Amino acid sequence: MKHFLFILLIFSASKIWSAPLPESLFKAIAEIENVNSMRESLAITIPENEKANLETFKSVCKPVGMRLQSLNKENQWSIRQASDKFRNPQHKAQGIEIKAINMFKKDKSLVSFISDSQEKDKIGFYYFRRINVQTSCLKCHGMKNKRPDFVIQKYPNDKAFGFSVGDLRGIYSFFVEVKK
Numbered sequence: 784m785k786h787f788l789f790i791l792l793i794f795s796a797s798k799i800w801s802a803p804l805p806e807s808l809f810k811a812i813a814e815i816e817n818v819n820s821m822r823e824s825l826a827i828t829i830p831e832n833e834k835a836n837l838e839t840f841k842s843v844c845k846p847v848g849m850r851l852q853s854l855n856k857e858n859q860w861s862i863r864q865a866s867d868k869f870r871n872p873q874h875k876a877q878g879i880e881i882k883a884i885n886m887f888k889k890d891k892s893l894v895s896f897i898s899d900s901q902e903k904d905k906i907g908f909y910y911f912r913r914i915n916v917q918t919s920c921l922k923c924h925g926m927k928n929k930r931p932d933f934v935i936q937k938y939p940n941d942k943a944f945g946f947s948v949g950d951l952r953g954i955y956s957f958f959v960e961v962k963k
């Protein structure tokens with residue numbers, strides 16, 4: 784299925800918008816789409832009546848994390864998953880990611896946007912892309928007491944449950960520096 788990508792540029796007074804956007808930004812955006820489609824197509828392979836377990840996790844959100852890691856290594860990128868309701872504490876949303884999450888929550892039709900860093904000592908662009916909850920995600924991110932046993936054991940401070948279809952699960956976040 785061809786994925787339609789909607790990018791909204793958030794313009795600001797920053798001068799960096801006058802130069803062309805870095806090529807790596809577009810490469811990373813395309814890879815984020817691939818990774819997101821991969822998760823969605825993997826999640827629907829868990830049969831309806833099968834309880835999710837460590838094995839099924841190995842075929843859904845684990846390969847997503849691993850793919851991002853290898854993309855980052857290959858390209859010296861820093862694509863992250865971030866959430867205010869995170870399961871893995873490494874995915875806790877920070878700073879500008881919290882602002883992006885609030886924007887996605889306010890505007891459900893907003894799929895992704897590019898923003899400048901808005902910090903003096905960090906010149907470059909951020910890209911944010913929403914991650915929505917689908918029916919297939921609820922086996923592991925649905926009701927608290929329906930979570931698979933491995934999740935309860937492995938993530939004692941889990942916050943990534945209680946979602947409904949269409950909720951914002953989190954974001955992909957990417958920063959590319961622009962040299963002065």
Ligand code: HEC
Nearest residue numbers: 823826835839840843844864869870871874920923943953
């Ligand atoms: C088989 C269980 C399972 C299914 C199904 C599942 N997830 Fe996850 N998900 C997990 C686990 C476990 C983690 C923590 C991974 C880690 O340690 O990095 C996670 C982490 C995530 C994260 C990273 C942020 C965080 O909370 O750590 C996102 C985003 C996410 N899942 C989205 C989804 C979406 C969207 C779907 C449905 C398309 C989905 N998941 C389906 C088990 C699952």
